[in-house]
Each structure stands twice: as C-alpha cells, then as structure tokens.
Amino acid sequence: MLQTSALPSFSAGGIVPDVMLLVVISWSLLRGARAALPLALGGGLLLDLLSGGPFGAATVSLVLTSLVMGLEQLNLFRDSVWLPLLAGILATMLYNGGYLIMLAVFGRAVRWLPTVQQVILPEMALNVAVMYPVFWGMRWLHRRQLVSTG
C-alpha cells in the first residue's frame, strides 16, 4: 500500500524508491538468503498482484536478488557503513535487470539503454538514499528479535 498509494505522491519525476525491494534485501543481508526467502516470496507476490506486469515477474526477480544479497560473503560486511550503499546499487540493478528480462520474455517491448539511463539509474539514487533508514530499521528489528529469542 505504501509503495503503490503513498510513495507516488512524493515521486521525483515519476520515479519512486522501491521500498519492498529494500526491506527484502535488508533482511537478506542481516539474516541470510534462507531466512529472507519467505519475505521475498510474499513481497514479490504482493507486488505481482498490484502490478500490471506479467504475474511472477516481480516474485522471481525479488527472490533472485534476495538470494544474491544473502550470500555469506556479503554478510561478513554487515556492520560496514558502505554496505547499504553498495547493496542498494547492486540490488536495484539486479532486480530491475531481472524484471526487464522477464518483461522481454513475456513479449513486452523493452528499450534497454533508455530504460537503464532514465528509469533504473534515477531509481538507484533514490533507493540508495532510502536504503540507510530502511536498513537501520531492519537491523534494529533484527537485534530486538535476537535479544527476545535469547
């Protein structure tokens, strides 16, 4: 609801940050790919239901992005201040790249270079800006859960 109804009011040139993507990859970075899988699947299905794109495109792209972001090697840098920045850039490229491939597979017209230049790069900038508060919020939740479960 936040993604589809509230954020468009604050869009920059029609581009809005992808909060669902940021929540999923934050969880993936903090808990690993396996723990984030239900969130990626659930979030992806919700996005597919709300989107006019081919059903499954968002879910597949989100799950794949979440799997990459949940790699153990990345988790080693969990406390680095640069991690949200790099994760935001990488995840935006992976998710939108995957989504564009899915669109092309389903027969939609895709103009690769203009889309990357005029849609994905501005979204990347917004995602990186929003990634920090989202990641810190998810880290707070993660630590709280760890404390409560002992």
Add this chain to the structure above:
Amino acid sequence: MLRNRSTVLVVLLVAALFIGMALGPTGYLQPVEDGFFTLFAPLQYSVRWVSSRASAVVDAVRQFRTLQARVEELQATVDRLMIENVQLREAEIERAELREQLQFKLANPTYDMLAAEVIGHDPSNLLHYVIIDRGSGDGLAVGMPVVTARGLVGRIAAVYPQASRVMLLTDPGSSVNAQIQRTRATGIVQGQAPRDLVMRFVEQSEEVENGDIVLTSGLGGNFPKRLVIGQVRSVQRDDVHMFQEILVQSAVQFDRIETVLVVKGFSPIDYLP
C-alpha cells in the same frame, strides 16, 4: 549656617521665579529655555525609554497568565485556520478538476462517462499503470478508454469488482492509432521509457510540424475517434528510415493524475490487454 544657606537658596529661587514671570512674556527667557532643553532632552528621552521598557516588563509579568492563555488561544486559532486552509486548497483543486471534467463531458455529450479516482500506481517504475476505484460493479470492462479533460490517459487493462487497472499511454506496452489533426497523417502513438509518447509509422512524405495536434484516429476500433492525445514536440526525419519518429507531448500529467473519466459507452473491437 545650613539654615542661612537654604534661606539664600529659597530667596534666589523666588527671585528667579519672579524674574522668569516678568521676562517670560517678553521672550527674553528663550535662550535659557533653549539651553535647558538642549541639555535635558537626551536625558529625558533615555529615561523615558528605560521607563517604558520597564513598564512593559512589569505589565508582561503582571499579565503573564493572561498572555499564556491568549497565546494558547491564538495557537489553536492558527492550527484551525491552517487545517481550514489546507481543506480549502484541496477543495479548490478538486473543484477545478471537476469543472474541467464537466466541461469535457458537456463538450462530448455522445460519450457515456463515469468519473473515477486514482487510488494507486504500479509498484514498478518500469511499468505505467494506475488503479482506479471503479470496477465491474460499476459497469466497467476491459479495453474501455480512460480520459481527462486534458486528453487521453489510457485504457482499462483489467477489471475487478471494486477497482480497475488502467494502462497509461506512456506504458511501453501501450499503442494507439493516431492522426495529425492538420494533415490527417496517420501513425501509431506508443509509450516509451521514461514517460514519453512517440508517434511512429508516419511516412517521410507527410508534413508534420511542431505544435500540431495529435488525435486518436479510431482505426482498429480500440479507441473512439478524435480524442486528444497531445501536441507534436519534435519531429525526427531522415533519408535512411522509412518513417518519421515524432515525439508527442501530452497535457496530461501522468504521474500526478487524481481523477479520470472512463468512457463507458464505447466497446473496443477485439482488445487484448
């Protein structure tokens, strides 16, 4: 000794009084008065300034409780007026939109139209769809054109009982048969990333100029004829390609649409979303 001094002072002052009384009406006292005021006016001003400030402070302290209540009262008034102001602005925007829609309806009496509010946008930046608050329960069906008073918005791509999904003209999957109003040259307007409209398949021999109005042609039966799509913004013409590429500027702000009109009385022919 002291008594003698004070007596002398009194005598001198009484003498001064009489001299003053005698000289006052004649004007001889003027230099003395001038000197006096030259010396004492700045001092007077300073004393007055300090005393007025002090008096204000005393008053403020005295009225502190009253002022506090007054500030709270004024703050409440400001808050109420701000809310009223926001509500009035929103009402004004809504009224302007409804007025535009009404004018459009009056100008197009043949169309059976239903107003709808935009309640959501597509979660992906790669696709351009909006969700409206009217669905099959209101008689909407897939393929119905969606317009605003500023021009064509798109068409319904999916309907649900209480809502519908509208594919905007700017979506890369959207294509509309169109024509240039002035020359009647025909082509197809397609959506293009990020939010552009491009008219393609217009032959090189056709004359197209910036500012020409682009309308729906009605060809193919997917849209009614003569709905405004936009204005020609630029024309790309060369000897290599068979067709011109025309950039079209719509008056509709696709990322800020709040209300739309669905043309109910139009059934598209064989529309596949």
